[in-house]
Structures are given as C-alpha cells and as structure tokens.
Amino acid sequence: MTLVTATGLTKRFGAVEAVHDLDFQVAPGITAFLGPNGAGKTTTLRILLGLIHPTAGTATIDGKPYAALAHPRRTVGAVLEATGFHPGRTARQHLLVLTTGAGLPAARVGEVLDQVGLADAADRRVGGFSLGMRQRLGLAGALLGDPGVLILDEPANGLDPAGMAWLRGLLRQLADDGRTVLISSHVLAEVAQTVDRAIVISGGRLRYSGPLDGLTADGLEAAFLRLTEEAQR
Template identity: 60%
Template structure:
C-alpha cells in the first residue's frame, strides 16, 4: 500500500550548511505522526520541501505518490499550516476564509462549517489582526481544511494555545485521523504529542535518529520499569535480582528498571507473594526526545 507521505533521501544545502541530510520517513493514512527535533534540526525546511516551497538538493518528497507541484488537485489533497498561516490583519476571520475558498472554487457554506468546527463562529466577524495567537492557529487549521484534504501538514499547531486549547487540538486531530486522514505534525509540545501521536519521527542536525510507533520508542527508552511495595517485596527483589533484573530500593519498596508490570506480576503469582503496590514507571516523551537527540540543535530549521 502506498504511503500518504513519503520522504526518501531528502537533502538540502544552504551554501555550506546542510540543513537536511539524507532524510527518509513515511506517514500513513489514519495516523497522526509527530515530527520532532530541536530548533534548527531541519523540520520546517523538510516541510517546505514536501510542500514544494523549497527545492531539495537531492532526494524526493511525495504526497499520495506525487511531488506536490505535480498534484492535479492540491487543495483537495493536502492542507497545510506553516508559520501559523498567512492572513490579512484587516480582514475578518470569515472573509479571510471566504477569499481562500473563492480562489479554490469552494462554496461559502464550507466556510461556515469550518468556523463552527474550529470554534471560531463567535469571533468570525472580528478582524483577524486582533486574534490571539491561538485563534490564528485555529483559523489556519480551518484554511487547511477548506478542501477536505486527505493529508494534513501542520507546523507547530499548538503554539499559543492554552491547556484547554491544546486538549481541543488533541481531540480535533485524533478525530481527523479517525476519518482516514494522514496527519503530520511538527511540534515542540512533547508531552502533548505523547497523548496525540501514533508514530514519531525524530531528527537531529537534519538526520533521522528514530522512526517508529510511539509506544515502540517509549518501550526502548531508559527510565521505565515498575515500582513495587508490600510485605514480600524484599523476597521479590531477591528473586528478580537472581534472574538478572536491575533492582534497587529498600526492604519496603523496590524499583525494577528493566521489567514490565506483566513480567513482574508473573513472578509474584508464581511465588505466591503478597504485594500491595505495582506501579509502572514510564519514561516521558521528553526523556526519550533528549535521549535520542542529545538536546542539541542543528542548523537552519
């Protein structure tokens, strides 16, 4: 099955600076893919090459099997928000969308539907120049969805959103993916992506350092394990240690760094131990991110 987005060997030089270096990844329909990397890692440059705004030095980037400039119906194929979306500050939110819709042959009814969908109906008559950053982000999302596209490419869509707005965005993007769309999100909201993304692509200095389902990346990260407490916890610790597990703690509570809750639970049941607490200790997405990237930056973003 063809991928909704396919980046293959993508490379971009800006003079002596290699902003993107032999980057490859895919995005599939029905999934939200988080695109992570430090500032300057090459994320925005990659998205601009995908959308035909920057020519690659080598390699390719396609949407539904075609380079963006070759798409016969781009408005109904891919929607994008870069830099919060471009708008005329003197136009109302409604007129901004109507202008874009008219240029694409889309009726005004779609504009009204989208204003409701992104929770801007009450502010649609106001000048967009007076919108908060979060409102401008939602207006950009509405513009990206005008053509009801199959693919969405969003650069930092959570910028400027308060916690309630971030939760709204998470539910909104999950709904779009459930409808069969492919959603690619570049973001620094690491904790939020941990609750939103199905897959993660991590880059550093223009190169890929990881691409996998989010749960696979989390399970490989250091810092996980389980915390166990109860009357027989000391005996449990001895059994696990003898089996080669990494165990630390005291006679009342232990941490097992390299076993899942299910694995520890089996040992408890096998030896009929009395345990009062068994709590997973998951590494956060931030932990994984900094472990993979080293916390460093690259060149131009």
C-alpha cells in the same frame, strides 16, 4: 490510503546541509515530527509542500510531488505559521478569499469555522485575534478542501489548556476518519497524549521513525534527549 513519503531527501544551503538523506513514510493516523531547534524540520516540511526544492531525493504526497497534485487543497491542508492574515479582514472574509483562489465551495467557510470553534468570531477582524485564535483560523484554512493529508507546524502554539485539549480531540477525529496528520511540535507531553507514531531528526539526519511506543519505555522526553544528544556527538 494517502501517504507522505521522503526518499533520500537532502537540502543544502550553500555550505550548510540542513537535511541529509532522509527516508521516512507517514501513514494515516497522527505522526509527530520531532527535533531540536535547527534540526531541519521546517526545511523538510517546506520541501514536502513544494515551497523549496530539494538538493537531492524526493518528497511525495499520494505518490506525487506537491507541484504535480491536480487539486492541492483537496489533497493537502497545511499550517506552517499563524501569520499571513490581513488584519483588516474578518475571519469569514479571509476564508472566502481562500475558497475563491482554490475553486472550493463558499459553503465550506461556515463549516470549517464551526469545526475549529470560531463561528462566533466569524465576523471579527483578524487584527484583534489572539495567537490561539489565529492558530484556529489557520487550521480552518487548512481544512477548507477536506484534505486527506494535514501538515501542521506547532499547531498548539498559543493555545490555552482547554484549546490544547480541543486540538487533541480534533486531530484524533481527523485521523480516525482515515486522514494522514503530520505535526511538528516541541510540546512532548502533548505529543505523548496525541500521536500514534514519531519521526525524530537531529542535525538534519533521521534518528527514529516508528510507533510512539518504541520511544516511551523510559519516557518520551528521555528518549528524545538521548536520540538528539547522540546525534551531536
């Protein structure tokens, strides 16, 4: 069982405290990471992925900081934004570059392109992709190492209703296979249909961590607004 854990996680940028003393654990299944703009979600995800260092506290994946993982892409797949693609490369070429850099088998490229519904666009240049197609390509890259953990920032951004339904099914399948899926999202209606648990932060502070049904008695949106408004008082 692969867990994502934050303990006393704090990050300051000069006089600004973006994250304050966060404690949470993400277990197998789908967990939503929720909060208003500026709540500290992206900072927290970047700390989990070793992109920035915390001021205090620890963030671990499978009991280790990201930098200490022996095979990062086989342990964690992540999409923080649907950018970073060379517009002149095809989807297949982009993924082959990633497999080469990570020491992964090239055969995985065709498998993940099929998994995210891009097999027919494999040899199209990424510069002509829509935002939704770029989201799918980013997810394909995250899946290359067949990781036990997925960390996805706004994965439904740019997807049409059919694409969102497809994503919902894919994430559920991945979770049912025993993976730990952490998704940041502003689409509360979609979250309510998709996730098992939720973490809510506001102003960099933890407001809730637990089963989704602990937030849905009066509706997820009402609970979210109550928690985040209370944090601003």
